[in-house]
Amino acid sequence: MAENGEEKLLAVARHIAKTLGHNESMADDILQIFSTFDGRFSREKLSEGQPGEDGSTVSALERALNSLDSQISRFVAADQPIWSDPADSAAFLDAIDELVNITREWSHLANEKPVGACLARADEMLQQAMFRVEEEFRSLMERGAESFAVSNHRLDSDEDEEEVEGDDDYDGDQIPVAKPLTDYDLIIDALPSATINDLHEMAKRMLAAGFGKSCSHVYSACRREFLEESLSRLGLKKLSIEEVHKMTWQELEDEIERWIKSANVALRILFPSERRLCDRVFFGFSSAADLSFMEVCRGSAVQILNFADAVAIGSRSPERLFKVLDVFETMRDLMGEFESVFSDQFCLVLKNEAVTIWKRLGEAVRGIFMELENLIRRDPAKAAVPGGGLHPITRYVMNYLRAACRSRQTLEQVFEESNGVPSKDSTLLTVQMSWIMELLESNLEVKSKVYKDPALCYLFLMNNGRYIVQKVKDGDLGLLLGEDWIRKHNAKVRQYHSSYQRSAWNKMLGLLKVDNTAAGMNGLGKTMKEKLKQFNVQFDETCKVHSTWVVFDEQLREELRISLARLLLPAYGNFIGRFQNLGDLGKGKNADKYIKYGVEDIEACINELFKGSTTARK
């Protein structure tokens, strides 16, 4: 009897050691403690109790299995979710753990028939149990995601004050609600903490029992769906490259706005949140965590990248520059996130894709500038502006470049990425800008030749040249092109100015030269009379025409007038004076008869110049 009792005691001691000892060596330590505690618990005696050929110990195994069987079967057959009651779930897991332990303990005797039969039965029980655990796992995941889906909608809104309707309808569990999205430093608990713990406990058992693949499969399917739904709520559409290619610009702009928001939320909040969840549910099984994470996020990441790719591949119409730059900048700013979120072995491909697409966006920006070059090159020469004023292409290009240069830093980055070779003192962006300016100026030169009157040709170049310099001077474009460039172009404008003056007014000026070597006083009078007559005609003509011409820049207009005045007035005054002093111009003829304009009149006419006719006014 006593022996039996001792047997029982030893069995209990062993049992305690096995359940408390989480591994073999711990169990051993516990046995060691027992053995020092009481003489009966000698190591030999304790180890004697190991499963042996003794039929009685096999029956102990059978008894243990019977007990576990009834427990597990009860749970497996239950209609209600086991995990709705923490006591139930704990008991269920305990039974499973016990089963696993027993199996482990007896596995080395699997060859013996009775033991083998028991182990097969144990395995069967484990399968049943795992089946149930998998179901519970799935339903717990889905339930958890459901309740979060309601509070999730706050991600859509930018409003701080929006209230969640029907939040109280859900079971009174403390479900963390996502706060309104004001910045991205937000940590979302994807599922309630208690749920995560439960899932982890379940996952632990499933992975240990060889059900890891099913577990991961269920996990990934559920979270992937949730993630995709979140993104679609943010407005991210599934668009093919062709669809993006065919969109109107307005539609695409809107789509890009939505994309920027979605990409930021995904990379900064949703993906990291999923990563945390994976790490917690699959804690201790990093490979399963990595694999599951990739499964969950792959589709959504690809969707986000596909859109950016489509934008990069799309048309290069210059108006798209600013939005394409936005996408480029978003990708650039999110690169860090891509690196950190997709850092494991399975996600390497995604990370590399992101880099490729980012580079492609840079190419697209460079392509847009090339398209701008084409536009300038192809602008028809014959369409010259009446009155020699500002040409639309000048205005377009200069305003475009000014606006573009506001994103100067990003553009520098875009151009540095290309394979070109910058010169010592200038960046590639500077080179690109200079080139565009050159193209514009060549185009304008060609256009200027359309004017038959060379004076108008120079005026046109002066006008446009002036506008160009004005637009370059104060701003980033000026910083890019440099002081030298500005100086050179100002000089050019001044050159056009003198060319204009020369071509339009030199002849008249020539007429006003007082020639002292005239053959005698009579001859002089006659020549001067002739010259004055010619001067009057030419002056009339010129003023009539040139007053319909346009100089848009007030300052330039004044400069032109002043310059002309300085040129003409003294010469004219001098001439008139001499003319009047000639005295005898013939029988009683008065000099005044031939003098049409006084000096003030000349001045007045000059001040009427370059006002532009009503149709030519720019």
Next chain:
Amino acid sequence: MPATDFQGTFGRSFLSFRRDQVDSNTPAAGSSSHSMEAELDSFQRQVAEKFTDLNASGELLSLEWIGKLLDSFLCCQEEFRAIVFNHRSQISTSPMNRLISEYFERSIKALDVCNAIRDGIEQIRQWQKLSDIVISALDSRRTVGEGQLRRAKKALVDLAIGMLDEKETSLAHRNRSFGRVKDSHSHHRSMGHFRSLSWSVSRSWSASKQLQALASNLNTPRQNDVVASNGLAVPVYTMASVLLFVMWVLVAAFPCQDRGLQVNFFVPRQFQWAAPVMSLHDKIVEESKRRDRKNCCGLLKEIGRIEKSSRVMNELIDSIHFPMSEEKEIEVKQRVEELVEVHEALKNGLDPFERKVREVFHRIVRSRTENLDSLC
């Protein structure tokens, strides 16, 4: 013509390149019409050779064979790129400018097919995961118990549903797991969600329409176009046809949304490569009409094998009554072996194949970008 990498010289250093362009606008001094003819002929011959080879070797529609097809496409693409580069001065004049830009607009449609195929590959990966579960359930050292069979069965059912051709999912809308009550919010899920993966394209995207668009207006070049372009119209037509064919094969082989193969694909015999390409086309059409492959979700040979071996396994499991006879046990082990075999090959081949598809995508984009860059 060596397919050198033109990245460094082609349109990147824009200053030097642009200045070159101006000079090369006159017909290049060295290229006589004779050498150009030889160049174009060589291209036609190369295409013909590649497709003759595809006819002769490898198992049609196997992953490896399709990989070879993609390799051939990439080779032809490089040749084409070289031709376009060599005669870039001509490309900017009529009719070539029109024909070339049409070609590159067409190539965008092919990009979408490449992306859709990636989805298809992912589908196959999901099936592999399910097969893994079946294998791990049954491939144990111990005898197979009821629980393991149940687990295998469940995975096989999921697999069968997952492999259903899209059109048939409406018939298969049923609970996926035993005894589970449908969630109340599941009515929000549409058919697309019934599969474990949703497509990355919108609901309205259609692979079949995409193919039709690729085929539309793909006419043999008009005689006056050929003459006016010094023969360059022919390689453009050739490349467009090859592109269409390759995309058609991909859609035929892999699962994708609205996978229809009804495309008017015909190349007149006058082209060297017409015979081998049409022969492949006809063989594949025949394959698609076979009774056992008519409603499959993809003609890829490996898909057929997965289908067959999983179906056989499913039937076997259904026929098992416990206690399992030794006969049955052996049979189960055999079927598991088969399943393992089918999947091993696929497991190793799928990733490199996907990379190849991605490479095709990138090259098409690059080719188009280069062309846009060079238009002055």
